[in-house]
Amino acid sequence: MHERAASSSRHIPRLNGSALISFGIKPVGIYTDEPVKTDPNLKDLDLTGITVLGEEWGKIDVEKAASLAPDLIVGDWWPAEKAYSGLEEGVDEKSKKLKELAPIVGISQGESIVDLAEGYENLAKSLGAKVDDPKVAANKQRFEAAVTAFKTATAAKPGLTAAAMAPSDENLSIANPKYAPELLDFQRWGLKVINPERPDPSFPYWETISWENADKYQPDLILWDSRVFTPTVNAEYGKKQPTWFKVKAAKAGAAVSWPGYWLHTYGDFAVELEKLTTAISAADENVGN
Known part of the structure; x- marks a missing residue:
């Protein structure tokens, strides 16, 4: 460095x-x-x-x-x-x-x-940086390949829907793609990310809903906010919040980490896209029906 x-x-x-x-x-x-x-x-x-x-x-x-x-x-x-x-x-x-x-x-x-x-x-x-470093070029190439693979995966499942979510003990928040550039990219590349109906007026990045209404949206794939995601978090919230499993995708375990609001580089985006592409390829586009 x-x-x-x-x-x-x-x-x-x-x-x-x-x-x-x-x-x-x-x-x-x-x-x-x-x-x-x-x-x-x-x-x-x-x-x-x-x-x-x-x-x-x-x-x-x-x-x-x-x-x-x-x-x-x-x-x-x-x-x-x-x-x-x-x-x-x-x-x-x-x-x-x-x-x-x-x-x-x-x-x-x-x-x-x-x-x-x-x-x-x-x-x-x-600011004087040399942006033509080979590592930068390699990250861009990996990113471009990841986008191509992502588009292929979403094209193979045109009916697949996804919702980006962030849970807390008090409520469940649904991300608003309008203010999440990575979600807008996913939509642009073929993934049907749900737009929440009523974003919070004071902070429109989210629509906050009560746990009683956790099943308001029924995506086929849940995009968990990566800031709280762990491999076992889906099951943990099912124990803490019984209504979580009213979301059919949650009950089916169809959940993957979503890089919420932190991406800044081609390299990081490539890594996250590759993970999402794997999840999309494995997902069932009829889970939320």
Whole structure:
């Protein structure tokens, strides 16, 4: 891992650290929504010499960030909230002072992960990174092959429906593809991801429903939010919430991890697409009937 690209800028990214580090840009600090050791964006990355400024959503050590004297802060732009990562509604007011330290830039969580990945590649290039590294090209090739395989799998099962879900002990949330670029990509490539009927007005990324109404949607395949997914999570929620198995796909065990809101690179997207393609190929398009 290179220490820093040719640019002399000092950067503090959040969530999208992998997007910059993969191009050889080593930030002086990062802040995340969860412990660094479990953040999928940072898996297998060399974080030596990088200061961790926060490992919980909405909490950033701004004093420590100021001591790093950053020239630039990098964070995703979230359209529904009209804010950059770390400056959304609900974060600690002290954390919002981060915007006083340096200009903030970032790519929008818009209509496609492809656009997001390309955006960060262009940003890295503008900061002096060499984006023609063979590893970058190899990741793109793997991604393109994964998209082709995904399209083939969905074309073979034109009736297959899927719903992206995130459970909690209190309720069940159904993701709204309008604000999830990876879900829009899945739809674009042939997977019929369900659009929830009534997204929450205050936070339209989701439609929140009670466990009593867990069977409101009956997909053939459940896309579990990867932030809570484990191989046994489907069975665990069936024990905690008996209505979970009213969802026919849940009862059939037709569930797979969904990379919710964290993808930033071609390499990561390729890996996740390959997993999803395997699940789609094994799924029964009549489960939800």
